[in-house]
Amino acid sequence: xxxxxTEARPIITLEAVEKYYGDYHALRGISAEIRQGExxxxxxxxxxxxxxxxxxxxxxxxxxxxxxxxxxxDMAGVPANRRPTNMVFQSYAIFPHLSVAENxxxxxxxxxxxxxxxxxxxxxxxxxxGLAGFxxxxxxxxxxxxxxxxxxxxxxxxxxxxxxxxxxxxxLDKKMRDQMQVELRRLQRQVGITFILVTHDxxxxxxxxxxxxxMFEGQIAQLDTPQMLYRxxxxxxxxxxxxxxxxxxxRATVTDETHIEVDVxxxxxxxxxxxxxxxxxxxxxxxxxxxxPETMSILFPGETTDRRVATGTVEDxxxxxxxxxxxxxxxxxxRPMTISMKNLVGRPVxxxxxxxxxxxxxxxxxxxA
Amino acid sequence: xxxxxxxxxxxxSEAAQGYLLVATPLAYALLLLAAPLGAILLFSFWSQxxxxxxxxxxxxxxxxxxxxxxxxxxxxxSLLISAAVTTATVLAAFPxxxxxxxxxxxxxxxxxxFLITIPFWTSYLIRVFLWKVILGYNGVFNTTLLGLGIxxxxxxxxxxxxxxxxxxxxxxxxxxAILPIFVALEKIDRSLHEASQDLGEGYLSTFWRVTLPxxxxxxxxxxxxxxxxxxxxxxxxxxxxxxDGRMIANMIQTQFLRLNNAPMGAALAVLTMAMVTxxxxxxxxxNRRYLRGRQ
Ligand SMILES: Nc1ncnc2c1ncn2[C@@H]1O[C@H](COP(=O)(O)OP(=O)(O)O)[C@@H](O)[C@H]1O
Ligand SMILES: [Mg+2]
Numbered sequence: 066x067x068x069x070x071t072e073a074r075p076i077i078t079l080e081a082v083e084k085y086y087g088d089y090h091a092l093r094g095i096s097a098e099i100r101q102g103e104x105x106x107x108x109x110x111x112x113x114x115x116x117x118x119x120x121x122x123x124x125x126x127x128x129x130x131x132x133x134x135x136x137x138x139d140m141a142g143v144p145a146n147r148r149p150t151n152m153v154f155q156s157y158a159i160f161p162h163l164s165v166a167e168n169x170x171x172x173x174x175x176x177x178x179x180x181x182x183x184x185x186x187x188x189x190x191x192x193x194x195g196l197a198g199f200x201x202x203x204x205x206x207x208x209x210x211x212x213x214x215x216x217x218x219x220x221x222x223x224x225x226x227x228x229x230x231x232x233x234x235x236x237l238d239k240k241m242r243d244q245m246q247v248e249l250r251r252l253q254r255q256v257g258i259t260f261i262l263v264t265h266d267x268x269x270x271x272x273x274x275x276x277x278x279x280m281f282e283g284q285i286a287q288l289d290t291p292q293m294l295y296r297x298x299x300x301x302x303x304x305x306x307x308x309x310x311x312x313x314x315x316r317a318t319v320t321d322e323t324h325i326e327v328d329v330x331x332x333x334x335x336x337x338x339x340x341x342x343x344x345x346x347x348x349x350x351x352x353x354x355x356x357x358p359e360t361m362s363i364l365f366p367g368e369t370t371d372r373r374v375a376t377g378t379v380e381d382x383x384x385x386x387x388x389x390x391x392x393x394x395x396x397x398x399x400r401p402m403t404i405s406m407k408n409l410v411g412r413p414v415x416x417x418x419x420x421x422x423x424x425x426x427x428x429x430x431x432x433x434a
Numbered sequence: 435x436x437x438x439x440x441x442x443x444x445x446x447s448e449a450a451q452g453y454l455l456v457a458t459p460l461a462y463a464l465l466l467l468a469a470p471l472g473a474i475l476l477f478s479f480w481s482q483x484x485x486x487x488x489x490x491x492x493x494x495x496x497x498x499x500x501x502x503x504x505x506x507x508x509x510x511x512s513l514l515i516s517a518a519v520t521t522a523t524v525l526a527a528f529p530x531x532x533x534x535x536x537x538x539x540x541x542x543x544x545x546x547x548f549l550i551t552i553p554f555w556t557s558y559l560i561r562v563f564l565w566k567v568i569l570g571y572n573g574v575f576n577t578t579l580l581g582l583g584i585x586x587x588x589x590x591x592x593x594x595x596x597x598x599x600x601x602x603x604x605x606x607x608x609x610x611a612i613l614p615i616f617v618a619l620e621k622i623d624r625s626l627h628e629a630s631q632d633l634g635e636g637y638l639s640t641f642w643r644v645t646l647p648x649x650x651x652x653x654x655x656x657x658x659x660x661x662x663x664x665x666x667x668x669x670x671x672x673x674x675x676x677x678d679g680r681m682i683a684n685m686i687q688t689q690f691l692r693l694n695n696a697p698m699g700a701a702l703a704v705l706t707m708a709m710v711t712x713x714x715x716x717x718x719x720x721n722r723r724y725l726r727g728r729q
Contacts, residue, residue, distance in 0.1 A: 123632060124631075125628055125631075125632075144631070144636075145628070145631045145632055146631045146632070146633075146634050146635055146636055147634075150632075151632055151633065152628075152629070152632045154625050154628070154629060155625075156623065156625050158623065158625040158626050158628065158629035160626060160629070160630075160644060161626075161648070162647045162648055171630070171633050171643075172633030172634045172635075174634075174635075174639075175634055219633065220632075220633075223633065223634070
């Protein structure tokens with residue numbers, strides 16, 4: 066899936082944004098552009114500053130330094146109630162003293178619409194999130210999933226330029242969460258509003274987003290499409306955080322700048338392209354090479370390939386039904402690495418201790434600093 | 435243990451134990467609440483002529499209480515004074531509770547609440563006397579205003595009248611009003627305020643649309659806690675009320691102890707209770723409405 070929105074204009078521009086809580090440096094020089102109409106995610110471990118960044122955009126936190134533009138307008142000094150953003154809070158923040166319809170229509174007071182027009186709009190917003198006919202319910206009589214839909218309808222009814230969602234799915238059970246991921250994505254395409262989702266769940270971010278900013282300790286480590294993040298992480302930390310990645314010690318020897326040769330422990334020598342060395346190369350030093358489990362495969366007796374082949378031993382395995390995850394120690398390698406295989410018809414599941422030939426490609430390697 | 439042990443005897447002793455447990459509070463309730471109430475109610479339908487009590491049931495006391503302008507005026511004044519006290523107390527308590535709940539750092543809230551209760555370390559009587567010192571003809575208040583040249587002669591409308599009663603009582607009941615409002619404010623999820631702002635409301639409209647409705651149960655509790663005891667107060671009017679600040683409780687006391695007309699005193703007491711009940715019911719009903727949709 067190629068990103069077709071490359072040309073879209075930025076709806077949010079962050080320029081060297083800093084945030085201090087007292088002495089604590091929560092955001093450290095965040096610069097990014099979020100494009101009109103995209104589904105954007107802030108992904109990172111708990112405490113890395115995702116919520117802080119989202120609240121900064123919403124106007125609940127002041128910037129310590131740097132600038133924030135929404136749709137070209139500098140947001141310095143603009144309070145939350147006058148920003149063209151709306152938020153779905155992590156706790157949903159449903160007003161307990163109001164009915165569902167009153168909650169959804171809360172922000173329409175200043176809209177200048179008549180009572181009847183507002184009621185129609187509320188009903189329309191409720192229908193959009195699958196809660197048609199729930200308007201009269203008391204807020205406390207709702208389930209977690211329904212509360213979340215009310216929070217969504219309440220924010221979307223105001224047609225914000227940007228919808229901010231702070232871990233909206235984390236309070237839901239697994240099944241509900243899977244369903245809401247699909248629904249949120251569908252809803253975003255339908256309304257065309259820019260969504261910024263905060264999540265610590267990498268799978269959720271990959272499934273839902275057009276682009277993802279991966280954050281660690283108040284900084285954006287990488288901002289990219291899900292595919293690029295997965296295939297070409299720029300640091301070992303990003304590669305580790307998203308999916309599973311094996312790391313092998315490697316040394317780079319450079320013949321010329323477009324032709325970098327790495328010697329990977331256990332795999333052997335390979336030539337990699339310039340897009341495969343985000344951390345640069347440091348001849349003479351030991352660097353690490355990352356490789357995803359599914360980019361390698363174990364050859365079965367008699368199977369031939371024109372890919373590169375290394376040899377090793379199956380040390381352990383985990384059978385998942387559709388997949389088997391092998392821990393294979395390559396000859397000459399110091400640690401076992403994970404290789405995942407689809408359990409295709411006629412392909413046996415190997416036993417522990419089996420000698421295995423591992424096929425791999427130089428294109429799947431990423432050389433980190 | 436076999437089933438043989440769980441015969442009827444066991445059950446009976448269990449029931450007996452239950453009765454025994456209930457007996458103490460029941461006796462307490464009967465002796466200290468129901469009995470005096472019943473006695474007052476009964477007395478109010480009797481009549482007394484000097485020292486002899488006529489136990490024939492009559493509505494004479496009630497007729498008199500409701501027709502004699504003196505009693506009517508006292509009942510009305512008590513109602514107005516306690517309404518004024520309640521209004522003043524709750525209006526003053528709300529900003530204090532709001533401040534402590536929203537603008538005091540969490541770790542200092544307990545200390546603030548503690549400070550608020552400090553006036554209770556001295557007896558009520560001493561506090562009333564202190565108000566006399568403050569509000570008197572040559573009191574702190576007048577001396578200060580005279581010294582500042584704001585007034586030419588001491589104000590007299592602040593002591594020995596209804597105003598003094600309202601001021602003294604409002605001060606005395608302030609903590610009782612602050613605490614329930616504080617608790618109600620503390621229970622409000624802070625993200626609701628942010629949600630309101632996020633949806634376009636400013637501070638003031640957020641207060642009206644979110645904070646106040648959610649604090650209403652605390653406000654209603656404060657109203658009841660202040661209103662119910664103040665309407666029957668008789669110490670404060672005696673000490674700072676003067677002739678114009680006398681309330682119905684003073685009259686009830688007079689009927690019982692000086693005029694030897696216990697039945698009349700009882701009838702006035704019953705009427706006062708009826709008034710309190712009506713007001714309390716109105717507020718309980720209001721609270722229900724506000725609590726609708728929240729459990
Ligand atoms: N109001 C605050 N005062 C002080 N520190 C805060 C405040 N809010 C967040 N922090 C700190 O900032 C860091 C980032 O928090 P947050 O943005 O909530 O992280 P995330 O949402 O990524 O889990 C955390 O270490 C947190 O303790
Ligand atoms: Mg967070």
